[in-house]
Amino acid sequence: MNKPTLPGPGAGRHETIMVALLSLGFGLVGLDRFIILPLFPVIMRDLQMNYQDLGNLSAALAMAWGLAALTVGDMVDRLGRKAVLVGSLLLVSALSSLSALAGGLFGLLALRALMGVCEGLFTPAGITVATEVSHPDRRGFNLGVQQALFPVLGLALGPLIAVWLLETLHSWRGVFAVVALPGFLLAWLIHRHYRPELGHQPPASGQPAGAPLPWRQLLRLGNIRLNVLLMFCILACQFVLCAMLPNYLTDHLRLSTMEMASVISAIGIGGFIGQLIVPGLSDLYGRKPAVMLSFAASAALVLLLKLAPAQPWLLFILLFGISFFNCSLTCLTVGPLTGESVPAALLPAATGVVVGLGEVLGGGAAPALAGLVATRFGLPAILYVALGGSLGGLALSTRLKGPREEPSSLPIPDEIPPTVRALPERGWR
Template identity: 40%
Template sequence: MIPVVTNANDTVDRSGRPKGYEWKAVTLLSLGLGLVGVDRFIIVPMMPVLARDLGLDYQDLGIITGALAVAWGLSSLFTGNLSDRFGFKKIIVPALFIFSLIAGFSGLATGIVTLVLARVAMGLAEGAFTPASIIATMDASPPKRHGLNVGIQQTMPALLGLGLAPLAVTQLLKVVNWPWIFLMVAVPGLIVAYLLHRVLEQPVPAEIATHSTTHDAGTHRWYEVFAYRNVPLAILCQLFWLTCIIVVAALFPSYLVDHLHLSMDQMGLILSSMGFGGAIGALLLPALSDRVGRKPVMLLSAVLAFGAFWIFGGAGANVTVLFLCMMVAMGSLYALLTLTVGPITAESVPARLMATGSGMVIGIGEVFGGGFAPAIAGTIAKHYGIEHAAAVPLYALGLGIVVILLLKETAPIRLRGKTVAEPIAAGGAHVG
């Protein structure tokens, strides 16, 4: 630990970090994850245009979306453990650099094959970045601000990727061709990667252990992460939340334009509510969980999302109602994502399994919820009508509510000295 000087010229804070480290690290990590959201979701409002120019159908749109999610998931499964072994900084910086470049190259796609290949490559890099960046954010934060700061980080993909991107893209399409829009997104990522290289610090495991309910800094085998009850339950939760978000991203633009016969501008406006709602939900609800607990906030969020999708399905072409419903639904879903991959998982396991646990939750959830779900929903839309695929989120949320009830609480304010992260089987999480 770096000694703390207590005069007026202090250059470190009481945690031994350089002064201002928390806000600098959280800001840059949030911008990095925000660019992940931009690179991932910038394709959403372009789906009808891509379908026209590249000859794609609903099933193709589901495959394109699912391919990135599967690659993202497989990458997260392996690189989370690498982050725990070698340090999150060695994963975060190169991953951000690589996926920024590949996102720009997506504009060179000429058909379904090249577009899928570009999205797969981008998903591999983004899958490496995400779990490591979440643990780095928690490490930069005191435990009492885990929910708040991870929420700030998770706000950015929603705000930038789902909020501002649809508005910007629908306007840019009026003046430039869609390949140029992809090429515009590379430069900001390269800048943030450089700044993270300069700012980010890698602590020792003993320091990271203070962010877990186990306070365990020992060495563990990667598979021991499954011995902690919240991890397999969080995987199920992540599968359900991503099913909702990715199905909405892949098919709802076409649902609004083709089924409800809204204009491109109306579609872009409604999609923007996904981002703004997601940003508000990811910021406020996880911060609330620091005060009242993770489980109560997750239950509230799941019920709100279910109700919003229910009303959405019967709203017809009422733009105002569709906008408000999508805002509430995505705000609740982003709060659920934030709590699932961040505090509810990472607080439950030892220090050397935090990125591994988050990576497993993100990875398996992405492969099945983000990868297979939109492909299945796209097939349903193709053969039975897109209005039937739009009901998929209701089933996913209903199952998710049941799983939330089985989770163990991890919020420090609710534990008051209790340890809730014991392995679910005796000897199942021993120090190796």
Template identity: 45%
Template sequence: MKTNMQTQKWDTSYEWKAVLLLSLGFGLVGLDRWIIAPLLPSIMKDLSLNYQDVGVIFGALGITWGIFAIISGNLSDKIGHRKILIPSLIIFSLASGFSGAAAGLTSLIFIRAIMGVSEGAFCPTSFAATAAAAKPSRRGSLQGLQQSGFALFGLGLGPIIATQLLLVVPSWREVFWVVAIPGIILSVFMYFIIREPQNTQGGQALHEVVTGEEKQKVNWLALLKTRNVLLSMLGLFCTMSCVFVISAMVPLYLQNYLNLSSQNMGIVVSAIGFGGFLGQFLVPAASDFIGRKMASFLGFLGSTIFIWLFANAEASVLSLFSLLFVLSFFSLGLVALLSGPIAAESAPIGLVASSIGLVVGAGEIFGGGVAPFLSGVVAEHYGIQNIFYLSLIGTVVGMILSLFLVETAPRKVIASASNPAIESKKVSDV
């Protein structure tokens, strides 16, 4: 069978159509999730919210996202990708719209928690679907490309879209309904194009290249015992403690502590999205060549340096934008690397989406749920300028964890296959 897979012409038409749709889908995940950030000054005023309330809102979404990423990742391995992807896309789009109908803190938390459920279901399933569509030699690049839509739409274009829409709609409430529409349209295209993994060349090649074994039943304990899966879970927690703290709190830090105008704040915050967009594509792409382990270590090192520089920068728009751009390049690039190719390539047979779901879920629960809540508490009681210490601790720990990863990049693994001692160690470690 492997010989047939190697000689058969690769279906690039499906590969690129699937990746395009899944990239747009995950871009809408980012847009619907983060469109709230630039609207927070207005929302906080209208609903009488404080910093701690903001942390709870973001934390509620992160925790439900994490829980259902684990559940749905495993479920999609059993029932298929399409039955998860299409309904979840419709539900989180509607939840985005209903965010504009929130009457107070409780209803907004409830609506955003529902959004977390559906986006959590979409996330690992879409990563696995991309892995199933991608040719192994470019899996890291295409998974990075798919995940880069999150940063581009949610954190780059989101602030621009939000502020421009406020010029033509009555209030922040209508903004949520406008951004909900594209998801409904995209779900129709997915219905006609996305295939199940057993009907794709990449879905078969993923299992053959990574394991070379026949499909077998693997339980959760076996998944947790896989070194790279465990390290990816911890590593994603570390980088998300950076990503979600800066994404949720930096707009308020810039406006309330550094006293930037709302327009200048919007310019600086857009650096998170544009830097993250490049990082989510280029960091996994680079890992195809330099290896997953080296890319992870360099990503955490860069994040550590630039979170410190940003926290100590003066109120200069150009300086803040530049530092935040590079910081986001590294930190969001790590999100794509750890939850994409490393998680997929380390998964036991039949548990690709489960592996990704477990990694994403753990990272979301602690990094996307607990970290924003803690940053809200720190900001409310100790000053918003101290939130960056949480991120700094996370990136330093992540840098240490990267040293223990087992290399899984196909180019690196194939290159080392001629050395039996190295190959034996890799197999025993994984």
């Protein structure tokens, strides 16, 4: 392993500030995405909706998120990373506040879809900037920190924040308005502090200009195609549990609503802690071992969850462990594994492809499949869908390139412009 090198003057402070701001930004994205779930019983009564409408709202945001992420590379090249980061965060906050004015399903559906577009733009841009500002020897750890607040604000603290604001303001509309406010402040802070010239790799705008690269061609670079499949497997496990486990706990295991909420909070807590630990360990011991171990551990824990009795403390521990490894896998896949597969000029587009296709397939198709399985075979069968995702990811992870098969040795399609054909000279340990 190479001896770590110290960043230049001023880079350490800039790196720390930007990773912290990007982490808060992604945390607010998670809060805006999931805040509607604990509010939906009140919204449902007020706007005359049903549970199918809740599924449609979740699907609209997920699909819009994924499709927007596929186009973010070209937008970053045209507008710049700062403009995409700041603009998308401002729009997310504005759309969240406008949700307070929704008068029915159609209006709320349109606003959630537009929020998904903006969040789909922010996510790859944030990961790209976090990669840019991070010293190579801290990249895995920093990307873990950058994504760590998404589960803790969205899934662990989000329900508590929603209920507290609802009881204080006595209106779900007021909750949307208040939750939107921190995003405006954070957008201003990112605009003020982001300085691309202090990054550890040149920003996309510093690369020689070339013809836009279609996302289908990006799938032929390095391990991008494999990363998309890994993301589908990760989200097939994680999103199925997020969407279906509350009903499994209350309808099948007969837990009370409070017991169910306490158990579900393990998803956010486990994901937060896992993203702070596993990506950093991958800096020391290698990406591939960390990915394979995480998939194996996730599969084992899902199997134990399938066999577990209705004991809240045991269910909490098992769900904590599953999310610990699954959220770490998400961070590793969209972060270091993608960033170390392509040239710096293609990083925004490559990250968008992995996030976008993974979100469309994992965020849309996997929960729909779980719903079909639950309808036909009963709620316990959803855990087989989650188990299949982890086992599939474990099998695919054996194909990750090791030290003797670095990305720089992989063939590059002839259609790729010569100005971006040179792959980075760094491999996966």
